[in-house]
Amino acid sequence: MSVEQVVAQGAEHIAVHGMDWTTKELFTYPNEFIYWSIQIVMYPYMTGLVAGAFVLSSLYHVFGQKDLKTIARFSLVFSLALLPVAMMPLLLHLQQPLRNMNVMLTPHFTSAIAAFGIVFSTYAAIVLTEIWFVYRVFFVDQVNALKGKEGTRDRFMYYLYLVLTLGAFDTGDAAVAKDKKAVTIMAGIGIPVACFLHGYAGFIFGSVKANALWMSPLIPVIFIMSAIVSGIALCMLTYIIIMEWKKWSAIIAKGKGDETVQLIAGAELDVITKTSRYLLGFMVAAITLELLDLIFRGYTAMKSWDILRSVMYGKDFVNIFVLQYGLGNLVPFLMLLIPGTTIRRVFFATILVLFGVFMMRWNVVIGGQAFSLSFAGYMHYHLPIIPHNLETYKEGLFGALTVIATPFVLFWIINKVTPSLEYKFNNE
């Protein structure tokens, strides 16, 4: 459509990107709007969850943290379910989503975003390889069990598992030992790559020298730490929900006093107590770095500090200090620290942790655009709730909810092929 045609249709058809959800205060440049909105908040959030879930599983596979054995397999499969979702916000945000492949076709390597395709596919390859080695014996077992069975579903699953074995049917001790070694190696390579994937998401922001809030070498490290925090919290939360569901279905089927119920409940509390120690450790690291960044900015008080201070301590005070640091960090920190852990307490604590990390992403991405480049005015972001066109859907509440819901749907599907929630493992 040419400009004349659009103009002929009347001005109401001309939607300036960002105008729908931006209000301005005092002096801002005419072209300034909140260009990076909710989906760019979702992007580091989802990548962080991927990286965090993977690191959690690697703690067992590489460092032999036996206490994480049960949750390791689950978090590995969950990180696979989260993988495609790390790309989704970007696709929903692009003005020309159909040209997304240009990043792979002509990567312009002076740009931090250009490496995304490469880093991301490397990471995906590692996750897939590791899962394959973890589940190879299982695949072979399934092929043997389903061999000769009738019925469409069984035939389909038979062929699916047959393809998934990739022709490697050896389940002898030597072969299984090799599998284990390969898992360790892949998990070992995976940790730095996962950290790189996310630290690099931080670099995308930290390297924008025009933005006074983002420009900091600490941002990538802060992003990695909070990523691991959110990843562990999400794995714990999902694990609790699924185990509770299993417990309740066991109670309904067999009665409250049954042995299975006790077994599930015991295993669940054990896993959760141990995992929450790691969560606490990474939370301390993340908060320390964030506070260091804040103190440093205040102390050096560069030209931009006046406007940053008015945003942080004024306009965004509730978002930063009440919701992020208070409700999202301090409260769950105390909840996890108090002795006598219960599942219910951890359940609410992990929700708060996830909320806190989300608010941190929000305060970085939206907060970084809350002030004008002229340092003489402010911009406010109003999240579109009810979409009235494609753009306000994509970059509004419902777009974000779509992104949040997808990994759970994917996990449900993937888990049908590679079950990761059995509470008794034999072959690992």
Next chain:
Amino acid sequence: MSCSRRDLLKNTFKTTLAATLPLSAFKMLSPAEVKAYTGDSSIRWVFLVDTRKCVGCGLCVKACKNENEIPWDPPISRTWVERYVLMRNGRAHIDSPMAGRDGFTDSKIRENEIPPDQISKGFFVPKLCNQCEKPTCVQVCPVGATYQTQDGIVLVDRTWCIGCGYCIMACPYGMRFFHPVYKVAEKCTFCYHRIKKGMKTACVQNCPFGARRIGNMKNPNDPVTKLIMNERVAVLKDEYGTKPQVYYIGLDTNVR
């Protein structure tokens, strides 16, 4: 024919070695590099703004919007004019309603009456793309859709831009925006289609007071070059290290 492992390795090594030299003659070019060969290397376009001559009539913004097909009603613009009113108490009132398109005919700033007896000074500052020597917008484009020509102008390839907005975020001057119709990054090009043919930019052509001028920095006899070399000129936000190429005469310390 039999081939031992040793032979295989040997031959592989030889072939690789032999292929390296001719293959190294080829070079992978990004679209940005290819496009960068547009332009004339004997030219370096620069801009000179004399803020003392600007009266804030907005004709430059009008001309630019018409010339470059920037939708009229939205507040976005490739160029704009800012009004600064500095008070005796040190406060600064700054505005640029509709990018200054309709001129500054109202003495109110954002509905506030400014008491004239308390004003210490007031002036207008036209803004446009600085066509930086080291443009951050080009640096951060993930697909190489924005590039710098040999004569120093930063352009956007509308057929290749993915619309990620990274360049918009990276520009310290807030020059860039999304074109509402083409849905790609948009910016001032010094009217590249005009200056290439020896014409002036639309804003220069339409400035009745000669506040805006364009010249070739590589030509020492260019009147604009002479002014930049001889007068005391300043640039905007040089702390970002982008080496902006729009020079200002009479720039005030309050200008953002």
